[in-house]
Amino acid sequence: MSMMDRRKFLKVAGLSTLIGLGGSSAFELLKPGKVDAEMEHGAHGHHEAANEEGKETGPKTRWAMLIDMKAITKEKAEKIIHTCHYLHNVPNWGNPKDEIKWIWEEEYEHVFTDSYNEYDEVLEKLPFLLMCNHCDEPPCARVCPVEATFRRPDGVVAQDYHRCIGCRFCMAACPYGSRSFNWLDPRVALKKEMAQGRKLNKQFPTRMRGVVEKCNFCVERLDAGKKPACVEACPDVMHFGNLADENSNVRKILRERISLRRKLELGTKPSVFYLV
Amino acid sequence: MIEKALKGSSVYWGWVIFLLCIIGAGFIAYLYQLKVGLGVTGMSRDISWGVYIAQFTYFVGVAAGAVMLVIPKYLHHYTKYAKVVVFGEFLAIAAVVMCLLFIIVDIGQPMRMMNVVLHPTPHSMLFYDMIVLNGYLIINIICGYNTLLADKKGLPCPGWVKPFIYLSIPWAISIHTVTAFLYAGLPGRHFWLTAIMAPRFLASAFAAGPSLLVMILLFVRKVTKFDPGEEALQNIARTICYAMIVNFFFMGMEFFTAFYSNIPGHKATLEYLFWGIGQYGNLVPFMRACIIIGFAGIFILLVPPIRRNPFWLAVGCACVFLATWIDKGVGLVIGGFIPNPLEMITEYHPTFPEITIATAIWAVGGLILTILYKVAISVREEEQRI
Numbered sequence: 159m160s161m162m163d164r165r166k167f168l169k170v171a172g173l174s175t176l177i178g179l180g181g182s183s184a185f186e187l188l189k190p191g192k193v194d195a196e197m198e199h200g201a202h203g204h205h206e207a208a209n210e211e212g213k214e215t216g217p218k219t220r221w222a223m224l225i226d227m228k229a230i231t232k233e234k235a236e237k238i239i240h241t242c243h244y245l246h247n248v249p250n251w252g253n254p255k256d257e258i259k260w261i262w263e264e265e266y267e268h269v270f271t272d273s274y275n276e277y278d279e280v281l282e283k284l285p286f287l288l289m290c291n292h293c294d295e296p297p298c299a300r301v302c303p304v305e306a307t308f309r310r311p312d313g314v315v316a317q318d319y320h321r322c323i324g325c326r327f328c329m330a331a332c333p334y335g336s337r338s339f340n341w342l343d344p345r346v347a348l349k350k351e352m353a354q355g356r357k358l359n360k361q362f363p364t365r366m367r368g369v370v371e372k373c374n375f376c377v378e379r380l381d382a383g384k385k386p387a388c389v390e391a392c393p394d395v396m397h398f399g400n401l402a403d404e405n406s407n408v409r410k411i412l413r414e415r416i417s418l419r420r421k422l423e424l425g426t427k428p429s430v431f432y433l434v
Numbered sequence: 435m436i437e438k439a440l441k442g443s444s445v446y447w448g449w450v451i452f453l454l455c456i457i458g459a460g461f462i463a464y465l466y467q468l469k470v471g472l473g474v475t476g477m478s479r480d481i482s483w484g485v486y487i488a489q490f491t492y493f494v495g496v497a498a499g500a501v502m503l504v505i506p507k508y509l510h511h512y513t514k515y516a517k518v519v520v521f522g523e524f525l526a527i528a529a530v531v532m533c534l535l536f537i538i539v540d541i542g543q544p545m546r547m548m549n550v551v552l553h554p555t556p557h558s559m560l561f562y563d564m565i566v567l568n569g570y571l572i573i574n575i576i577c578g579y580n581t582l583l584a585d586k587k588g589l590p591c592p593g594w595v596k597p598f599i600y601l602s603i604p605w606a607i608s609i610h611t612v613t614a615f616l617y618a619g620l621p622g623r624h625f626w627l628t629a630i631m632a633p634r635f636l637a638s639a640f641a642a643g644p645s646l647l648v649m650i651l652l653f654v655r656k657v658t659k660f661d662p663g664e665e666a667l668q669n670i671a672r673t674i675c676y677a678m679i680v681n682f683f684f685m686g687m688e689f690f691t692a693f694y695s696n697i698p699g700h701k702a703t704l705e706y707l708f709w710g711i712g713q714y715g716n717l718v719p720f721m722r723a724c725i726i727i728g729f730a731g732i733f734i735l736l737v738p739p740i741r742r743n744p745f746w747l748a749v750g751c752a753c754v755f756l757a758t759w760i761d762k763g764v765g766l767v768i769g770g771f772i773p774n775p776l777e778m779i780t781e782y783h784p785t786f787p788e789i790t791i792a793t794a795i796w797a798v799g800g801l802i803l804t805i806l807y808k809v810a811i812s813v814r815e816e817e818q819r820i
Contacts, residue, residue: 321549333775342473
């Protein structure tokens with residue numbers, strides 16, 4: 159319900175700005191992330207119950223994920239991928255062309271294309287886990303023509319499978335290659351896998367062909383007060399918490415450890431950190 | 435006036451039926467794609483836009499090219515274009531309809547298409563693209579139809595149409611600027627992230643659209659009694675030549691920035707397109723051909739004695755049309771995805787259904803053009819008899 163309010167507000171704000179009625183400039187219009195955050199903070203402040211005492215002017219909640227590269231192993235990475243893909247009914251097509259993936263393993267040089275250090279023989283051997291970075295300034299949400307993908311006030315970049323028209327503009331815009339498109343009916347692949355013993359998670363909807371999907375930071379679990387599934391699968395590797403709260407677990411870890419984020423020069427402000 | 439499209443020779447009807455057959459085949463292929471999903475195309479997780487969006491981009495340029503006739507005629511009162519400007523407007527109509535069709539066949543959930551209107555999103559460039567493309571279509575229908583109708587009656591163009599004609603000039607610039615913005619505003623796609631994208635789009639558009647027009651007009655002059663006028667054709671050819679030189683100049687600037695700065699991300703796509711990376715080099719022959727054919731076109735259209743020969747004029751225009759098509763309709767969109775954001779390479783192989791659908795949309799454009807030109811030529815032939 160509050161999502162609809164937000165959309166209606168944006169529409170009115172957008173149109174009135176276009177005809178010069180609103181207070182905000184056209185430049186702000188082009189930065190939906192910011193408008194969202196500010197507006198939500200003012201109008202629906204009660205959403206951020208996670209941190210009531212926050213005195214800062216910024217949002218009170220910004221979820222972030224820390225991946226501990228000193229604790230990760232190949233086995234743990236695979237367990238995390240399996241848990242996520244099982245819980246979200248992500249189909250396995252068995253070929254790269256139709257592939258859907260929410261979280262997957264990749265080598266250091268492909269993950270940090272801008273800051274790859276060819277003399278670092280430690281990082282080279284580690285299985286980096288890639289997922290949606292839930293950017294603070296998400297280019298995917300900026301380009302989506304129907305707001306099917308949007309930044310929630312708590313920092314999660316969400317995807318509405320029922321509104322997505324499948325134009326794939328978000329896939330072209332994402333600088334991390336985090337988005338997958340259902341080129342074929344995902345239920346066909348799931349059925350095939352179920353015949354071979356895969357179980358379906360009835361708590362989470364399957365998707366239809368022609369829409370884009372990606373890691374959703376487990377919004378369905380966050381909204382129920384739980385932590386993301388990958389954190390539950392390997393709590394020593396994955397750390398999840400509120401970046402906006404300086405006393406949070408993630409801020410404490412970030413104070414102590416060296417961390418990397420992907421393609422910072424693009425100004426997307428990723429919320430996924432790699433602890434090295 | 436439209437009834438003139440219903441009277442024609444057997445060759446005319448044969449051509450129409452031929453186009454309808456291609457459209458029918460494409461329609462069946464589209465139903466198949468609609469049933470199974472976009473997986474029937476060669477597109478993939480890495481190459482998420484293919485033939486459809488590439489053709490869309492190219493034909494936005496063809497549509498915008500009409501303005502190269504409108505500006506001299508209406509802003510400079512260059513009367514030599516009086517008889518041909520309507521052909522430019524009709525070409526724009528056919529091209530914009532093709533663009534809209536290429537978008538429709540490309541989206542995964544076409545039945546949700548109206549979401550773009552129901553949930554207007556001013557921070558998305560696609561929102562503006564929808565407005566400018568549909569607007570341009572309507573403007574050209576108004577201008578093209580009314581100027582031709584006035585010609586038929588032997589009256590000057592009605593006064594209320596004039597503002598639409600003037601509006602069509604900045605509007606033509608806007609359609610291709612916004613289309614360039616679809617690409618030029620994306621972080622992390624080095625090949626597209628260039629401020630020169632919109633100017634380069636416009637330069638290639640002003641070469642591509644008019645070159646197609648000159649080829650058609652040369653054909654029309656040969657098979658009908660309508661004569662567009664040698665001076666008009668020669669002048670359009672000059673415009674094409676200059677626009678193509680500017681287009682290649684801009685392309686050279688892309689090369690300079692990428693290779694002199696020596697930044698790997700900026701060089702990668704150009705290297706893939708023109709030399710290939712490792713074992714990947716599908717587009718190399720196309721891109722090299724583009725350069726050779728493009729320069730050949732420039733040469734033919736630049737040297738007056740060659741350009742005045744109708745055969746070479748047609749060849750020159752064909753060269754420019756083909757070179758801009760390879761550049762924008764093949765290399766630009768596909769190249770932007772190679773390498774992918776993880777600096778890995780996936781190549782693109784369009785499939786049979788995909789090509790069938792794209793060909794059918796070309797045929798739709800051909801059919802619209804045939805019908806509109808038939809009407810316009812019949813009107814012009816009547817004028818010449820009087």
